[in-house]
Amino acid sequence: MTANIYLPSIATVREVRPETPDTSTYVVSFDDPQLRESFAYEPGQFAELSIFGVGECPIGIASSPTREGLLEFCVRAVGTVTDALHDLEVGDKLGVRGPLGNSWPTTEIEGKDLLFIGGGIGLPPLRSLIQYVLDNRDRYGAVQIVYGARSPQDLVYKEELKEWEDLPDVDFHVTVDAGDDTWDGAVGFVPPFLKDINPSPTNKVAFTCGPPIMIKLVVEALEEMGYADADIITTLEMKMKCGVGKCGRCNIGDKYICRDGPVFSFEELRSIPGALEV
Amino acid sequence: MEDKLQELVVELLGDGAMEYFIGYRQGFEPSHVVPCFVTDKSEADRLIWGPLCLQNLSKYVLQARDLDGKVGLLVKGCDARAIVELVKQHQIERDKIVVVGVPCEGQVDPRKMEQVLGVSMEQVTDVEDAGDEFLVKVGGEVSKLGKEQVLRDKCFYCKHPTSFDYDYTLGEVQPFTIDSESEEYDAVEKLEELPLEERRAYWLKQFERCIRCNACREVCYGCYCKECIFDRTDPRWLDRTPLPRENEIYHLIRAVHLAGRCIDCGECERVCPVNIPLGRLYKKLQKDIAELFDYEAGMEYDTVPPLVDFELDDQDPFL
Amino acid sequence: MDRKKISKADLGRWLDTIAGKYELIGPTEDEGIIQFGPVQSSAELTLEYANSLIPPKSLFFPPVESLFAFRKRGEEIQLEETKPLQQDRVIFGIRNCDVGSLSLLDRVFCDDLEDSYYRERRERTTLIALACPTPPRSSCFCTTFGIDPLSPAGSDILLTDVGDVYLVDAVTDKGEELVALGEGLFAPLTEGEEKELQPPPVDMPQLDVRELRERLEALWEDEYWEKLSLPCLGCGICTYVCPTCHCFDISDVGSTSDGVRYRCWDSCMYSDFALMVSGENPRPTKRERTRNRYFHKFSTFPSRYGTGYACVGCARCLVHCPGGVEITEVIKDISAKEGVSDR
Numbered sequence: 034m035t036a037n038i039y040l041p042s043i044a045t046v047r048e049v050r051p052e053t054p055d056t057s058t059y060v061v062s063f064d065d066p067q068l069r070e071s072f073a074y075e076p077g078q079f080a081e082l083s084i085f086g087v088g089e090c091p092i093g094i095a096s097s098p099t100r101e102g103l104l105e106f107c108v109r110a111v112g113t114v115t116d117a118l119h120d121l122e123v124g125d126k127l128g129v130r131g132p133l134g135n136s137w138p139t140t141e142i143e144g145k146d147l148l149f150i151g152g153g154i155g156l157p158p159l160r161s162l163i164q165y166v167l168d169n170r171d172r173y174g175a176v177q178i179v180y181g182a183r184s185p186q187d188l189v190y191k192e193e194l195k196e197w198e199d200l201p202d203v204d205f206h207v208t209v210d211a212g213d214d215t216w217d218g219a220v221g222f223v224p225p226f227l228k229d230i231n232p233s234p235t236n237k238v239a240f241t242c243g244p245p246i247m248i249k250l251v252v253e254a255l256e257e258m259g260y261a262d263a264d265i266i267t268t269l270e271m272k273m274k275c276g277v278g279k280c281g282r283c284n285i286g287d288k289y290i291c292r293d294g295p296v297f298s299f300e301e302l303r304s305i306p307g308a309l310e311v
Numbered sequence: 312m313e314d315k316l317q318e319l320v321v322e323l324l325g326d327g328a329m330e331y332f333i334g335y336r337q338g339f340e341p342s343h344v345v346p347c348f349v350t351d352k353s354e355a356d357r358l359i360w361g362p363l364c365l366q367n368l369s370k371y372v373l374q375a376r377d378l379d380g381k382v383g384l385l386v387k388g389c390d391a392r393a394i395v396e397l398v399k400q401h402q403i404e405r406d407k408i409v410v411v412g413v414p415c416e417g418q419v420d421p422r423k424m425e426q427v428l429g430v431s432m433e434q435v436t437d438v439e440d441a442g443d444e445f446l447v448k449v450g451g452e453v454s455k456l457g458k459e460q461v462l463r464d465k466c467f468y469c470k471h472p473t474s475f476d477y478d479y480t481l482g483e484v485q486p487f488t489i490d491s492e493s494e495e496y497d498a499v500e501k502l503e504e505l506p507l508e509e510r511r512a513y514w515l516k517q518f519e520r521c522i523r524c525n526a527c528r529e530v531c532y533g534c535y536c537k538e539c540i541f542d543r544t545d546p547r548w549l550d551r552t553p554l555p556r557e558n559e560i561y562h563l564i565r566a567v568h569l570a571g572r573c574i575d576c577g578e579c580e581r582v583c584p585v586n587i588p589l590g591r592l593y594k595k596l597q598k599d600i601a602e603l604f605d606y607e608a609g610m611e612y613d614t615v616p617p618l619v620d621f622e623l624d625d626q627d628p629f630l
Numbered sequence: 631m632d633r634k635k636i637s638k639a640d641l642g643r644w645l646d647t648i649a650g651k652y653e654l655i656g657p658t659e660d661e662g663i664i665q666f667g668p669v670q671s672s673a674e675l676t677l678e679y680a681n682s683l684i685p686p687k688s689l690f691f692p693p694v695e696s697l698f699a700f701r702k703r704g705e706e707i708q709l710e711e712t713k714p715l716q717q718d719r720v721i722f723g724i725r726n727c728d729v730g731s732l733s734l735l736d737r738v739f740c741d742d743l744e745d746s747y748y749r750e751r752r753e754r755t756t757l758i759a760l761a762c763p764t765p766p767r768s769s770c771f772c773t774t775f776g777i778d779p780l781s782p783a784g785s786d787i788l789l790t791d792v793g794d795v796y797l798v799d800a801v802t803d804k805g806e807e808l809v810a811l812g813e814g815l816f817a818p819l820t821e822g823e824e825k826e827l828q829p830p831p832v833d834m835p836q837l838d839v840r841e842l843r844e845r846l847e848a849l850w851e852d853e854y855w856e857k858l859s860l861p862c863l864g865c866g867i868c869t870y871v872c873p874t875c876h877c878f879d880i881s882d883v884g885s886t887s888d889g890v891r892y893r894c895w896d897s898c899m900y901s902d903f904a905l906m907v908s909g910e911n912p913r914p915t916k917r918e919r920t921r922n923r924y925f926h927k928f929s930t931f932p933s934r935y936g937t938g939y940a941c942v943g944c945a946r947c948l949v950h951c952p953g954g955v956e957i958t959e960v961i962k963d964i965s966a967k968e969g970v971s972d973r
Contacts, residue, residue: 037746039697039880039893043707085700085707086886112907113545117886126707245910271912272904274880277743280896281877282904284922285912287930292743306850306925307912331860338954339945340768345954348860366952374860422662433768520661522684522693525900526865530952542902551879552694552894582952584683584867586661 038277041083041128042068046121047103052189053182056109056154057119058095061129062102074098075136076161077268077296081276082106082118083128090114091273091291094132095157097164104129107157107189133276135296137162137266142238146174150251152223152243153182156189158268158295159242163197170202177232181208181223181247185216206230224250234259241267252299262299269294269308312360312413312481316385319411319479320355323383329409332383333371335364342421342432346371360385360481362419362440365463367576369393369532375407383409387418388471392574392609393532395476399612400572400619402535412474414484416440417458417466422586424461428454443489458489464590465577467491470610499595514592518558520585523551527579527589528565533572540564562592570596571616574609634798634809634816635823636789641796644812645672648720651811652756655689656722657682666721675722680767681944685873686728687735689721690751693870694894697747697880702887714747715754720808722758727772727944729759729784731873734942737935738876756804759785764830771958772943774837780829792827837961839928839939845964846928850921854967858960859916861953866897868923868955871946874931877903898923924960 048060063069079093090112096105110119121127139162147166151159166173178197182188188207197205208219208226219226224247232239239260241251248267255265271283271290278292286305288294302308320332336347336357344363349355367390375382386394391410398405417440421432428435430449437448444455458466472484502510528534528541541549541561549564550557573593580590600606604617636644648654655668656675664679666686684693696712732752739748762770762779772779782788786805790797798816800806809816819827849855869875879896882889896903899919905911913919931940941957948956 037698037711038743039745039747039891040709040711043709084886085702085891086882086884086889088882089880113547115907124705126705128707128709270906272906274896275878278741279738279743279745279876280879280893281875281898281926282896284926284930286925287933306847336954339948339956339958343949343954345951345956346861347954348857350857370863371861520663522870522895524866524870524897526863526867526952529863529865542900544902544907547881550881550883550892551896552881552883552892554694554883554892582865582867584871584950586663 039130039275041081041089041130043126044104044129046123046125046127049121049123052107052191053109053187055111056107056189058157058189059106059108059118059121059127060103061106061127062104063129064126069102072104072132074132076139076165077137077158078132078134079158079276079295080104080106080129080131080133081273082108082114083130084114084117084121085128087117088114089128089130089274089276090118091133091276093158093161093268093295095160097161097168099165099168105157107154109154130276134291134294137165137240137296138238139165143172144174144236146235146237147176148232148237148239149176149178149180150223150227150239150241150243151178151180152247152251153187154189155241155243155247156180159240160190160193162240167200167203174236175204176202177204177206177230179206179208179223179227179230179232181210181221181226181243183210185209185213185218222250223247224254227251228254228257231258234261234264238264238266241265245270262303265299266296267299267302268296269302313358315481316360316411316413317355317358319481320349320358320383321352323409323479324349324352324355328381329383330375330378330380332358332385332409332411333368334358334385334411335360335366335368340433341437342435358385360413362417362438362445363421365418365421365581367393367530367532367578369397369576370530372397372403372408373535376403378407381407381409383411385413386410386474386477387413387415388474389415389465389469389574389576391471391474391476393576395609395612396572396574396616397532397535399615400533400535409479410474410477412477412480414473414480414482415469416442416472416484417469417489418463419445419461420463424456427456427460459491462489463577463581465575468495476612496594496598498591499598502591502595514562515555515559517587518562519555521553521558521562521587522585523553523558523561524584526582526584527587530578530582531565531569532574532576533569534565562587562589566592566596569593571600571604571606571618572608573597633819633824634800635795635819635827636798636812636816637795640812640815641789642672644815645675645722647811648722648808653715653717653719654722655719666723677723679723680763680770681725681728681946683946683950684871685731685944685946686721686724687731687873687876689719689755690732690748691735691739691876691878691895694892695747697891697893699890700882700884700888712747714750719751719755720758721755723760724757724785725762725944726759726777726779726781726784727770727942728873729757730772730775730777730942731944732757733784734874734931734935734937734940735876737937756787756808757785758787758789758805758808761788761790761829762832763791764832766832766834767945769945769948770834770943771837771945773832773834774839774961775939775941775943777942779832790829792829795827797827797829837958838965839961842939842961842964843929843932845967846925849964849967850925852967854963855917855921858955858963859920862899862916862920862955863953864899864901864916864919865952866895866899867950867952868947869897869899870895871950873942873944873946874927874940898926920955924957927957 044061050058081089092106095107212220274280276291278289283290285308331350338345439446659676664682699710739745782799782801786802788799800809927940
């Protein structure tokens with residue numbers, strides 16, 4: 034962060050990778066070489082991206098700090114700022130303010146088996162941690178990834194998914210709500226798909242990110258399988274503006290999603306009035 | 312009259328004729344009257360009536376849209392015009408509302424009363440209607456104030472001292488006139504006489520104070536859009552920043568949207584925390600609409616506001 | 631510093647001296663509204679006021695302010711931070727409820743992610759509080775929240791009107807510097823005056839808030855919120871006149887090549903405040919929004935910042951709410967609510 038918490042740093046788009054018809058990955062680097070060097074973040078943190086004259090919007094950092102150099106953001110065009118981000122081309126400038134928020138736990142889960150359950154555009158925030166774990170492979174146990182999207186073309190990171198599928202120490206499962214001619218994989222929603230896989234809760238921590246309805250059903254499924262609330266970890270989404278716990282918008286109970294989140298365990302969420310109504 | 316009102320409300324709630332009744336109660340101090348939502352018979356004794364029952368409660372009937380049953384409300388003659396318009400503009404079915412008409416002989420403008428008395432309304436412990444004057448109690452002393460000194464502007468030109476459309480009524484009053492030194496459109500005409508630039512400067516200075524609390528919009532019966540143009544984010548027509556330019560657009564758009572529908576209830580000006588003379592702006596619209604279309608909003612059920620209606624032979628030189 | 635006095639006739643001279651060195655801000659009246667604003671001379675000030683409509687939080691956290699300007703020059707984007715102040719300031723006439731609110735806002739804006747705009751304004755401002763007139767307004771209830779309208783706590787100088795003179799308590803270095811500017815205008819109190827010149831005690835209704843937070847937290851699901859929110863019109867007055875509310879919005883004005891990023895006050899009572907672009911709204915009706923506001927004041931703010939309640943009893947919302955939602959009634963209702971355990 035800069036000394037002025039509202040002042041973004043200027044960055045340049047180095048690469049644009051279309052992921053789905055409405056989602057692209059933007060690979061950016063700060064213009065200030067010193068900042069490129071010093072910018073430190075943890076997996077799960079986010080940044081406020083600025084298109085000057087349009088506004089700011091919070092986007093999770095999809096890359097892992099273990100892979101030095103560039104920052105990746107996976108952006109779906111859903112509003113004015115994300116639409117404007119989609120107009121960016123390689124070489125264009127944008128503002129980046131961050132890193133913001135808390136992060137996925139990385140030390141507390143050492144030695145544990147890890148289960149990642151992503152839906153649609155919920156994979157990028159998980160991917161930051163997945164990459165981190167793969168780059169620190171010996172600190173963690175077995176890795177299981179369950180991913181689903183509406184259709185084959187709505188799957189993000191199509192190349193990387195193949196790599197994960199081929200990794201001997203990753204148990205990878207993918208499904209789509211509705212298949213097409215190109216698809217010979219599983220078809221069906223993530224929660225029942227997960228139940229079929231029936232991953233054991235023993236010594237395991239589950240991370241889930243995706244549309245609210247998917248998270249709700251995934252958590253129900255995990256609880257049925259015997260996962261404890263403390264071992265189910267997710268990210269919450271609320272409307273944000275300042276990103277630094279001041280503008281009063283993104284609270285649930287006495288927590289601001291932008292500062293105390295976005296990462297919460299279900300154990301924490303159950304203790305906050307109204308948190309599970311969101 | 313309060314007894315009669317309270318009895319009626321108890322009866323109507325008891326019959327299940329309505330889910331709740333909206334009237335007035337005393338607020339934190341005697342001169343502060345606020346809306347009162349009576350959901351249970353036991354609360355009916357909080358209802359009051361008097362010359363400080365200022366608020367036009369009609370906006371609240373829109374909340375009945377989400378209810379199975381009806382809502383009842385106390386309606387002054389002037390406020391009945393809002394009910395008429397809401398029904399005409401298809402915002403609510405008339406049979407969702409139980410209108411209890413109340414005879415009104417004029418409402419106090421607290422800002423005028425403070426000026427005349429030279430004390431804050433905080434010290435006024437009672438205001439009683441006594442025909443041509445109000446009996447005002449301050450610190451145990453009762454003084455008489457001629458109505459012409461302290462009436463709300465709109466009361467000078469009151470056309471319906473009793474609600475003309477009601478399901479129940481608490482009585483009737485004859486139309487009355489209060490002598491006033493000024494005519495209905497004097498303030499508007501004075502502004503109209505100013506050169507365009509001075510007129511604009513006048514309004515810009517007023518709008519500059521606006522804090523964009525939206526109270527004028529929220530209290531207005533006519534601001535019922537499901538998504539207000541000011542709240543749209545995509546595209547964003549108007550920024551929320553209370554900068555002079557944005558404030559000007561805010562008030563002018565609202566004025567244009569209300570042209571032909573404004574019923575001159577004066578609520579926008581009354582609730583404005585920074586005293587912007589919005590009544591004057593809306594009075595100008597009312598004057599223009601009357602001159603151009605011979606129309607006055609909310610006076611009867613079988614006409615349509617001119618700007619929400621069209622005829623095939625309408626002139627369209629601007630197209 | 632020992633208590634001093636200044637005659638009413640000399641107050642203006644002192645303030646004018648201050649105005650020569652600082653930006654002087656104080657209560658003025660315009661269009662029937664009391665507001666705190668900059669003045670060139672003490673003659674522009676009014677002393678006939680209970681309090682301002684808009685709380686002086688606006689002088690630290692303005693209704694609208696530029697954060698920075700952006701300019702595109704060729705390929706480059708230049709950002710220019712806005713300087714919040716040109717000159718050191720003195721605020722004269724602030725009341726103690728509003729002084730109390732600043733210590734609450736400090737917790738929000740000066741935590742470990744510090745808001746440099748707010749911080750600079752706080753650091754470069756000296757507060758001359760003016761003890762409240764007696765009797766207080768009938769709506770006032772600051773003592774409920776432990777605020778003493780006659781105490782210098784939180785300000786740099788407290789002036790207390792005791793007839794012909796003001797008592798002067800300078801309690802900080804900044805305060806003493808200002809007193810030093812008025813050489814010859816201040817006199818020490820004689821022993822007799824120490825005893826004699828006392829402001830009359832303040833008599834104010836005191837609400838019971840001892841268990842407010844616990845009782846409130848037990849009411850999260852209660853139907854009370856539905857009923858309470860019925861008369862709420864959904865405007866932002868309560869939040870804009872509140873000295874402790876701090877919600878804001880950030881938006882860009884201008885083009886993509888030349889413009890300003892502003893922040894402006896926003897209100898949690900607005901229906902679109904927490905509305906997400908997906909169309910989901912965690913606080914979709916007035917019920918949830920009203921509940922959120924009172925929880926913020928009496929539960930989540932104290933819990934988050936380890937403070938007392940985030941209300942200073944200034945009664946502005948009480949007086950100005952067009953729907954008549956009265957915070958004092960809410961406090962009483964919660965205290966009287968049956969079925970909520972007395973702990």
